[in-house]
Amino acid sequence: MAFNVAEFRANMVGDGARPNLFSVSLAFPSFVTNSAAAGQKTTFMAKAAQLPGSTINTVPMYYFGRETKFAGNRSFAQWSLTIINDEDFTIRNSMESWMNSINSHAGNLRNINVKTPTSYTSDALVTQYGKTGDTLKEYKFVGLFPIDIGTIDLGWDQNDSIEEYSVTFDYQWWESATTT
Numbered sequence: 001m002a003f004n005v006a007e008f009r010a011n012m013v014g015d016g017a018r019p020n021l022f023s024v025s026l027a028f029p030s031f032v033t034n035s036a037a038a039g040q041k042t043t044f045m046a047k048a049a050q051l052p053g054s055t056i057n058t059v060p061m062y063y064f065g066r067e068t069k070f071a072g073n074r075s076f077a078q079w080s081l082t083i084i085n086d087e088d089f090t091i092r093n094s095m096e097s098w099m100n101s102i103n104s105h106a107g108n109l110r111n112i113n114v115k116t117p118t119s120y121t122s123d124a125l126v127t128q129y130g131k132t133g134d135t136l137k138e139y140k141f142v143g144l145f146p147i148d149i150g151t152i153d154l155g156w157d158q159n160d161s162i163e164e165y166s167v168t169f170d171y172q173w174w175e176s177a178t179t180t
Helices: 005-010 035-045 090-102
Strands: 022-026 046-048 055-063 066-075 079-084 122-129 135-149 164-170 173-176
Touching: 022 035, 022 046, 035 046, 035 079, 035 090, 090 135
Parallel strands: none
Antiparallel strands: 022 122, 046 079, 055 066, 079 164, 122 135, 135 164, 135 173
């Protein structure tokens, strides 16, 4: 087949999906400090995220010395957000509160309000938009909780910049309109 730019352009729907047209909605558990404010603010301060992937693992079996592969269980990679930090530290303080409730720093204890896995997990929604503002795709992360809050780099040479940090979550699975 010969190279044909017109055919390529004809097959590109909407000039292609753009990675900067997205939003994140994150519900913090109710026991988290400033949970409602942090959830609302995350929609504006989530600078970077990912649409999720998944993997179906392989189960190898051997038959007369020959490896035969069977489909195994699905696994989901961790999910990360990059958060823009402002001077009230609302989101960061809430993330620290959430993690501390799951396991405290000094005592290695769980908060008394966190009795079951469903009490310390929450859901998040990533929405991908088209250039007209229409929703192209949504992914719901089910049963997520933070496992890592990244550092914030400070430096005297950091002029004309705003702090940001990453938060890594683990979750049970994701759902979209193409999954049941």
